[in-house]
Amino acid sequence: MKITLKVWRQKSKDAKGEFKTYQHDHVSSDMSFLEMMDVLNTQLIKKGEDPIHFDHDCREGICGMCSMYINGQPHGPLQTTTCQLHMRTFKDGETITVEPWRAQAFPVIKDLVVDRSAFDRIQQAGGYVNVNTGGVPDANVIPISKKIADEAFDAAACIGCGACVAACKNASAMLFVSAKVSQFALLPQGHAERKERVEKMVEQMDTEGFGSCTNTRACEAECPKAISVANIARMNREYFSAMVSSYEVKVGGGE
Amino acid sequence: MKLESKSPEGPLAEKWTKHKFNLKLVNPANKRKYEIIVVGTGLAGASAAASLGELGYNVKAFCFQDSPRRAHSIAAQGGINAAKNYQNDGDSIYRLFYDTIKGGDYRAREANVYRLAEVSVNIIDQCVAQGVPFAREYGGLLANRSFGGAQVSRTFYARGQTGQQLLLGAYSALNRQIANGKVKMYNRTEMLDVVVVDGKARGIVTRDLITGKIEAHSAHAVLLCTGGYGNVFYLSTNAKGSNVTAAWRAHKKGALFANPCFTQIHPTCIPVSGDHQSKLTLMSESLRNDGRVWVPKVAVKGLKAKDAKSIAEADRDYFLERKYPSFGNLVPRDVASRNGKMMCDEGRGVGATGLAVFLDFADAIKRDGRDVISAKYGNLFDMYKQITGDDPYEMPMMIFPAVHYTMGGLWVDYNLMTSVPGLYALGEANFSDHGANRLGASALMQGLADGYFVIPYTIGDYLAGIGWNDKVSTDHPVFKEAIDTVNSRVQKLLSIKGKKTVDEFHRELGLTLWEYCGMSRNDAGLKIAKKKIQELRTEFWQNVDVVGSANELNMELEKAGRVADFLELGELMVDDALDRKESCGCHFREESQTTDGEALRIDNDYTYSSAWEYKGENQPEELHKEELKFENVKLTQRSYK
Known part of the structure; x- marks a missing residue:
């Protein structure tokens, strides 16, 4: 296969970026998208040029590190991660445009590499159960219905890649945040802190500069792990319920 | 150097309890006066950093990825x-211990393996x-x-993503300590050296991967939780970033490296499709429950999966079923891998490269129906189709073995301390629990056992022993020197400006190791590999091209x-394989096999762990042997006929 690539090149965070065009004549349909980029990079290095920087690690669709915006879609045309996208998806002679995730909260570091530490900070705001190591009850003490456990798993399957943010016209992180909120709202282990958790995580999400949700469902359509927007609805319920009851506690003279 | 395993005396089942009581404690008010560095944030690192933070220690944690959640445990x-014996099927701590030490072909320390089995039950409670x-x-x-x-059925799971869910659990505990201010997290930061002063580990040197800044960090103790070195083969199931650098730099600063030749090769991976291949993808070994492994009896060049049907039943060789009638397709990983390779070496491999065998579900689909097979393996079949473009419901899969895990690693004593005081190794980075072969579902167990339930106890003993004022500041000349050494190495790499890319060297090294130090090894081949690696290393430092x-x-x-x-490291692996003239676990020495071609262990001569000591640039390393004593289990030869 032969393809033409239009790739976003940006030397550093503050440098001005631009699209550069590369002709790539040595593409096999068996290559993954990232392997196609590897081969292009080898050619660039041989010419003494700076290779195109992109994030990647496990290359089996689970670490969430790869993050290319391909032909206007995060991770390209299939509902999968960039590393699991193969060149047989594209046509011989096609022109492919590759950009980094575009969101205010995900500043570009270099070329296609962006800074997603905002996601870590949202998790640090409350994405955990407050238990120390040791001193916990036996794992089978609290039965959890299979249905609930499965639904919690569906939410917990989020890989934190940020495709939801990249897909959203508002760069909203609601799908990502709601996946974690849902996991703990569903499981009994998360119940003790469910109100504080959703309040803190939503507050941090807003602080990081992610946009609002307008229910376009682009996030769900592009999510490589098929995280459902039902989680967003659940998070909204959790949030309203938390706000209402927190207010009651304050009026009642609680804390 | 004398190797002291520090395995406690006494009955097996009481060792850990007694040992915990004998360990010195750091009082709660004093814990906050100590600093601990944790390198790597996979299962071992994240669980250790979180647990130590909870205890009150000040922790600095480092990972090279953009977030701790990306570590390859995922x-x-x-x-x-x-x-847990939740199934009432006869499981016990002793049985898990026994299975693990037998699975490791009797090349692991009894006390460590028993402790692993003992704390395994706590891990599940903690994660839930x-x-x-x-x-x-x-x-x-x-x-x-x-x-x-x-x-027995003792494996807990979260669909096919158990590692992900356990890592996200440990990551959440880590996040909690970051929020509490007890752990300071450094993302996109790579450790490039360990600093040893007066014989104790005092800190590390790191490079900020975004700015390139080289920096020193000091602490009372350093924990390396940096995973395995399977990527030495270039192609493996490891993540692209997985590397040996932290462990290797520690080795060069005095930490012994144990059993480097013990590398596990997994039989069911998706084969290489061309020179562009960047990594190999594992297909769960559960597929061998229903899939039948075969190649044509007579070589058919370039046989495609879609043409497999053209080979009549009588012309197929179901070689595992033929050679191992009682275990059939379910022989252990090393036996399946080796036999697959043998077929390809005979020229009977399939696919465009001839480096694959068929894993066929046609009989299972005929017997159970498509729905039953789909319910069991649907996600794996989808994944296979996504990567190869072939539909396993319609034609056989093609599989080939791939490097998956490394049992070898930094030598540690019972406290998980390396031979450098104050320097610890946890998880896959150490050598301790799996002997010459790791059983499935044991890597996650070991990573979390080390991080949640071993190091929080054992590190206190060392810290209480040295005292909180025994710390060296980063102003110390040894730190400055370490920074200079790291800097000049970086400059050296950039200044060579040769003709070959880094990947070209890496690929060549990988091919050499795969050929001569992979699934089967012999004296002559290993000697060729040693020479090739030495030459390649010399060429690397003269001819590598590092741009930017x-x-x-x-x-x-x-x-x-x-x-x-x-x-x-590659050369040390070869040295280790040369030394061990027996076959054991993953290590098949062609000189040591039974008359019918199976692995032959030689217990009289090789019941030891090899621990190698670095002696300087291009000097042969010195071998130290830790004799393994088996007081509770009887050594037997494996047979799967």
């Missing part, structure tokens, strides 16, 4: 073993309390499944440093 599929969504039965209790090398500069995000530079270390 990719583990199958599950985690624990001796954190909100890990394990698979459950309809009654609401935890589900289990069985795995290779065991006759030191003060920016430069992934070629990162790779170059890692490959330089792999080029040194």
Whole structure:
């Protein structure tokens, strides 16, 4: 296969970026998208040029590190991660445009590499159960219905890649945040802190500069792990319920 | 140097309890006066950093990825073993211990393996309390499944993503300590050296991967939780970034490296499709429960999966069923891998490269129906189709073995301390629990055992012993010197400006090791490999081309440093394989086999762990032997006929 690539090149965070065009004549349909980029990079290095920087690690669709915006879609045309996208998806002679995730909260570091530490900070705001190591009850003490456990798993399957943010016209992180909120709202282990958790995580999400949700469902359509927007609805319920009851506690003279 | 395993005396089942009581404690008010460095944030690192933070220590944690959640523990599929005996099927701590030490072909320390089995039950409790969504039965209790090398169902799982869920659990505990201010997290930061002053580990030197800044960090103790070195083979199931650098730099500062030749090769991976191949993808070994492995009896060049049907039943060789009638397709990983390779060596391999065998589900689909097979393996079939473009419902899969895990690693004593005081190694980075072969669903168990339930006890003993004022500041000349050494190495890599890319060197090293130090090894081949690796290493330092500069995000530079270390490790692996003239576990020495071609262990001569000591650039390393004593189990030869 032969393809033409239009790739976003940006030397550093503050440098001005631009699209550069590369002709790539040595593409096999068996290559993954990232392997196609590897081969292009080898050619660039041989010419003494700076290779195109992109994030990647496990290359089996689970670490969430790869993050290319391909032909206007995060991770390209299939509902999968960039590393699991193969060149047989594209046509011989096609022109492919590759950009980094575009969101205010995900500043570009270099070329296609962006800074997603905002996601870590949202998790640090409350994405955990407050238990120390040791001193916990036996794992089978609290039965959890299979249905609930499965639904919690569906939410917990989020890989934190940020495709939801990249897909959203508002760069909203609601799908990502709601996946974690849902996991703990569903499981009994998360119940003790469910109100504080959703309040803190939503507050941090807003602080990081992610946009609002307008229910376009682009996030769900592009999510490589098929995280459902039902989680967003659940998070909204959790949030309203938390706000209402927190207010009651304050009026009642609680804390 | 005398190797002291510090295995406690006394009955096996009481060793850990007694040992815990004998360990010195740091009082709660004093814990905050200590600083601990944790390198790597996979299962071992994240669980250790979180648990130590909870105890009150000040922790600095480092990972090279953009977030601790990316560590390669996340990719583990199958599950985690624990001796809970929830299934009432006869499991016990002793049975898990026995299976693990036997599975490791009797090349691990009894006391360590028993402790691993003992704390396994606590791990499941801990993870459930954190909100890990394990698979459950309809009654609401935890589900289990069985795995290779065991006759009980003791594996806990979260669909095919157990590693992901356990890592996210440990990551959440880590995040909690970051929020509490007890852990300071450094993302996109790579450790490039350990600093040893007065014989104790005092800190590390790191490179900020975005700015290129080289920095020193001091602490009372350093924990390396940096995973395995399978990427020395270039192609493996490891993540692209997985590397040996932290462990190797520690080795060069005095930490012994144990059993480097013990590398596990997994039989069911998707084969290489061309020179562009960047990594190999594992297909769960559970597929061998229903898939039949075969090649044509007579070589057919370039046989495609879609043409497999053209080979009549009588012309197929179901070689595992033929050679191992009692275990059939379910022989252990090493036996399956070796036999697959043998077929390809005979020229009977399939696919465009001839480096694959068929894994055929046609009979299973005919017997059980497509729906039943789909319910069991649907996600794996989809994944296979996504990657190869072939549909396993319509034609056989093609599989080939791939490097998956490394049992070898830094030598540690019972306290997980390396031979350098104050320097610890946890998880896959150490050598301690799996002997010459790791059983399925045991890697997750070991990573979390080390981080949650071993190091929080054992590190206190060392810290209480040295006292909180025994710390060296980063102003110390040895730190300055270490920074200079790291800087000049970076500059050296950038200044060579040769003709070959880093990947070209890496690929060549990988091919050499795969050929001569892979699934089967012999004296002559290993000697060829040793010479080739030495030559390649010399060429690397004269002819590598690393573009870009030191003060920016430069992934070629990162790779170059890692490959330089792999080029040194590769030779040590070969030395270790040369020394061990027996076959055991993953290590098949062609000179040591039974009359019918099976692995032959030589217990009289080789019941030891090899621990290698670095002696300087291009000097032969010195071998130290830790004799393994078996007081509780009887050594037997494996047979799967």
